[in-house]
Amino acid sequence: ARASAEVARQVYELRTKAKLTQKQLADRVGTTASVISRLEDDDDGHSLAMLRRIATALNKRVEIRFVPLRSRAA
Secondary structure (H helix, E strand, O other), X not given: OHHHHHHHHHHHHHHHHOXXXXXXXXXXXXXXXXXXXXXXXXXXXXXXXXXXXXXXXXXXXXXXXXXXXXXXOO
């Protein structure tokens, strides 16, 4: 859930930094403003395909990393 919320926050920040409305980003991505709104509100899961489309529209790329969990103290 935390990763999903982080993705939602990043989509919002990238869109606003690009000075785009949800509708403008949706038009670039080929979707609707309501889809962008749901992504930013963390209402839906984030499909990799949609994230790539958003990244392309914002001249970015999606990067997924697996990082080690903090080790638990015994």
